[in-house]
Amino acid sequence: MKSISYEKAPELLIRNGILLDPASGEERRADVLISDGRIARIAENIEQKNIPVFDARGRYISPGWFDMHVHFREPGREDKETIATGCAAAVSGGFTGVCPMPNTAPVADNRGIIEMQIAKAEGTPVDLHPIAAATVGQRGEELSEMADLVDAGAVAFSDDGVAIATAAITRRAMEYASMYDVPIIEHCEDISLARGGAMNEGAASTRLGLPGIPGIAEDLIVARDILLAEYTGARVHIAHISTAGAVELVRRAKKRGVKVTCEVTPHHFCLTDDHIESYDANYKMNPPLRTQNDVEAMIAGLKDGTIDVIATDHAPHAPEEKEVEFTAAPFGITGLETAIGLIISKLVLPGHLSLVQALEKITRAPRHILNLPQAIVQEGEPANLTLFDAAQKWQVRAEEFYSKSRNSPFIGEELTGRAVAVYNRGLFWQRPAVEA
Amino acid sequence: MNKHLLGLEETSEEEIRQILATAFSFKEVLSRPIPKVPTLRGKTIVNLFFEPSTRTRISFELAEKRLSADTITFSSSGSSVSKGETLRDTARNIEAMKIDMVVLRHNSAGAAHFLARCVDSIIINAGDGQHEHPTQALLDMMTLQERAGDLRGLKVAIIGDILHSRVARSNIHGLKKLGARVAICGPKTLIPREAEQWDIPVFHRLDDAIQWADVLNILRIQLERQKTALFPSLREYASQFGVTRQRLLRAKKDVIIMHPGPINRGIELENDLADSEFSIILDQVTNGVAVRMAVLYLKSGGRLDAEQGG
Numbered sequence: 001m002k003s004i005s006y007e008k009a010p011e012l013l014i015r016n017g018i019l020l021d022p023a024s025g026e027e028r029r030a031d032v033l034i035s036d037g038r039i040a041r042i043a044e045n046i047e048q049k050n051i052p053v054f055d056a057r058g059r060y061i062s063p064g065w066f067d068m069h070v071h072f073r074e075p076g077r078e079d080k081e082t083i084a085t086g087c088a089a090a091v092s093g094g095f096t097g098v099c100p101m102p103n104t105a106p107v108a109d110n111r112g113i114i115e116m117q118i119a120k121a122e123g124t125p126v127d128l129h130p131i132a133a134a135t136v137g138q139r140g141e142e143l144s145e146m147a148d149l150v151d152a153g154a155v156a157f158s159d160d161g162v163a164i165a166t167a168a169i170t171r172r173a174m175e176y177a178s179m180y181d182v183p184i185i186e187h188c189e190d191i192s193l194a195r196g197g198a199m200n201e202g203a204a205s206t207r208l209g210l211p212g213i214p215g216i217a218e219d220l221i222v223a224r225d226i227l228l229a230e231y232t233g234a235r236v237h238i239a240h241i242s243t244a245g246a247v248e249l250v251r252r253a254k255k256r257g258v259k260v261t262c263e264v265t266p267h268h269f270c271l272t273d274d275h276i277e278s279y280d281a282n283y284k285m286n287p288p289l290r291t292q293n294d295v296e297a298m299i300a301g302l303k304d305g306t307i308d309v310i311a312t313d314h315a316p317h318a319p320e321e322k323e324v325e326f327t328a329a330p331f332g333i334t335g336l337e338t339a340i341g342l343i344i345s346k347l348v349l350p351g352h353l354s355l356v357q358a359l360e361k362i363t364r365a366p367r368h369i370l371n372l373p374q375a376i377v378q379e380g381e382p383a384n385l386t387l388f389d390a391a392q393k394w395q396v397r398a399e400e401f402y403s404k405s406r407n408s409p410f411i412g413e414e415l416t417g418r419a420v421a422v423y424n425r426g427l428f429w430q431r432p433a434v435e436a
Numbered sequence: 437m438n439k440h441l442l443g444l445e446e447t448s449e450e451e452i453r454q455i456l457a458t459a460f461s462f463k464e465v466l467s468r469p470i471p472k473v474p475t476l477r478g479k480t481i482v483n484l485f486f487e488p489s490t491r492t493r494i495s496f497e498l499a500e501k502r503l504s505a506d507t508i509t510f511s512s513s514g515s516s517v518s519k520g521e522t523l524r525d526t527a528r529n530i531e532a533m534k535i536d537m538v539v540l541r542h543n544s545a546g547a548a549h550f551l552a553r554c555v556d557s558i559i560i561n562a563g564d565g566q567h568e569h570p571t572q573a574l575l576d577m578m579t580l581q582e583r584a585g586d587l588r589g590l591k592v593a594i595i596g597d598i599l600h601s602r603v604a605r606s607n608i609h610g611l612k613k614l615g616a617r618v619a620i621c622g623p624k625t626l627i628p629r630e631a632e633q634w635d636i637p638v639f640h641r642l643d644d645a646i647q648w649a650d651v652l653n654i655l656r657i658q659l660e661r662q663k664t665a666l667f668p669s670l671r672e673y674a675s676q677f678g679v680t681r682q683r684l685l686r687a688k689k690d691v692i693i694m695h696p697g698p699i700n701r702g703i704e705l706e707n708d709l710a711d712s713e714f715s716i717i718l719d720q721v722t723n724g725v726a727v728r729m730a731v732l733y734l735k736s737g738g739r740l741d742a743e744q745g746g
Contacts, residue, residue, distance in 0.1 A: 201629065206631065209567025320522065324523060326544060326550070
């Protein structure tokens with residue numbers, strides 16, 4: 001794990017960047033002058049003496065990226081990740097905003113934990129917007145104190161890790177949360193079908209002899225929640241969608257006006273269950289890797305807008321937990337530091353999405369779903385920027401992770417596209433030269 | 437030849453034939469007055485059994501002793517993780533005591549593959565979860581060769597809980613490689629949804645399988661499957677999938693009956709059929725020792741044509 005430091009940089013001149021606006025799709029060469037943490041000027045060839053300069057020649061300047069699905073393990077499992085190391089991983093991945101999920105120990109179902117999490121992200125360039133538990137202890141029995149949690153800073157509710165246990169509680173959670181216009185984020189998995197499973201149920205699990213989690217376990221809860229959202233008029237966001245069936249359910253629901261949105265992780269649009277061949281637990285996550293048909297459905301859903309958001313489901317785990325027999329290992333992989341490389345390598349370069357379409361899914365879309373102010377690259381706005389090199393080829397190396405954990409199946413992979421610097425909350429970080 | 441024996445899926449036809457041929461010559465050793473050879477003298481083999489097992493463990497231990505290896509057996513039910521030490525640590529600790537080979541039985545599919553990645557010793561898979569049980573399939577094939585000769589074209593129906601069966605998986609891979617035809621038969625709930633990838637007939641009526649087959653390899657039904665609603669009751673299972681003399685009226689005259697044991701007599705197999713002229717069940721057990729000797733011998737560097745001593 002690498003340690004990170006952020007520069008206090010109220011004044012900064014970024015020269016020769018390529019400004020990229022996901023809202024308009026425009027690209028132009030410009031310098032950006034930051035003063036007092038805000039964008040003071042955008043123009044060609046700004047001359048300003050006696051302030052720090054960052055030369056962004058050939059690099060893009062994007063509104064800061066946002067990952068609405070991470071696990072930072074604090075409180076409870078600080079050996080895997082803390083808010084500080086999670087934020088460092090976010091920054092290194094180019095993300096200036098994240099939403100940690102509430103399945104901590106104890107569960108983030110009360111004001112104290114939400115306030116603590118927000119406070120711990122102070123002093124980093126990362127806007128941390130916690131998602132609180134929908135039910136007390138994520139037990140699916142009683143609603144958490146949603147008004148109080150929203151007041152403390154929670155931006156959505158979820159029992160992520162599991163689906164909200166019953167249709168009745170999900171209905172009440174949706175109704176109640178809708179008073180505050182915050183979405184319910186659902187981890188869609190019918191546990192009665194999924195229990196005991198270790199990977200996708202299919203040809204690969206049959207061959208490997210591993211117990212399967214059928215895709216229909218996801219589809220059923222997606223269908224349940226779409227119908228409940230339609231019934232209650234509330235908003236539901238489907239976390240880490242992974243099956244062709246679920247994408248089709250969301251597509252049809254959107255057509256008839258249901259307030260449903262969804263996200264996909266990079267691994268679900270890159271990898272299939274065939275990768276489990278060697279029983280490497282770094283390919284074990286929930287939802288599990290599905291089939292080529294599902295991967296193609298993810299890409300189609302991203303293209304036609306059915307899938308609104310790309311989120312990583314960054315799930316750090318300790319090596320001693322992952323380096324075990326496949327069925328004994330916990331679910332989850334890290335994702336923050338490989339996300340943009342996978343997005344560019346697997347979506348943009350093959351021509352599935354334009355760079356602007358891809359950035360939309362990690363900038364505007366998540367903030368919109370969560371009712372958060374947009375990061376806008378405009379004079380007068382707070383400077384919230386991600387600078388990246390869309391052409392840089394690099395190799396994923398565990399030693400370069402800022403995350404405390406290294407449970408990534410992408411270690412060793414050659415990717416194209418990497419963040420080189422971020423600016424947010426008056427703080428500047430640039431990737432040390434040795435890593436570039 | 438692969439260094440380890442992890443499963444028959446990754447074992448070539450040639451290697452399977454070599455193991456079986458070697459097993460037949462070891463079977464001859466077993467019939468001698470002193471059924472023991474010095475072949476693996478000085479080699480140390482550790483049997484790691486993380487799942488309750490009597491016959492497989494005893495069969496391996498006997499095979500090791502017949503080959504004069506130094507052996508030690510560690511048995512523990514439940515996963516190693518629940519004991520606070522990981523499988524990797526257990527194995528690496530034992531390996532640090534200078535051993536040559538590990539025979540592993542574990543309830544997690546892929547445990548043998550995992551271990552092969554974290555230690556240098558030769559790994560023999562003695563059953564991993566619902567994945568493979570290669571030495572069981574090898575002894576099944578040896579016993580069939582003994583009774584039926586060449587396996588090419590022989591029709592073997594595997595009957596029972598295919599979904600959870602490592603014996604079925606290893607047999608499907610091994611038998612197909614030797615040119616036999618394989619079918620599976622069981623209730624829909626105990627056949628994997630994706631069984632068609634094996635490209636073999638699937639029967640849900642026992643009579644159809646019996647009519648088709650030259651050989652019935654009957655699997656043990658586990659009572660706990662009934663608790664998870666995979667079939668309604670043992671009574672109903674016996675009535676639908678239990679092999680009885682009455683049902684064998686539809687079978688070929690010289691049908692062969694096999695069972696990997698232990699048998700639930702009166703459930704999947706009528707009591708007296710297990711001991712009948714059709715049955716080669718006890719031959720399977722005898723051959724198990726010979727097959728395991730062959731595997732241990734070949735994996736530790738022996739060759740088929742080498743002097744076997746004694």
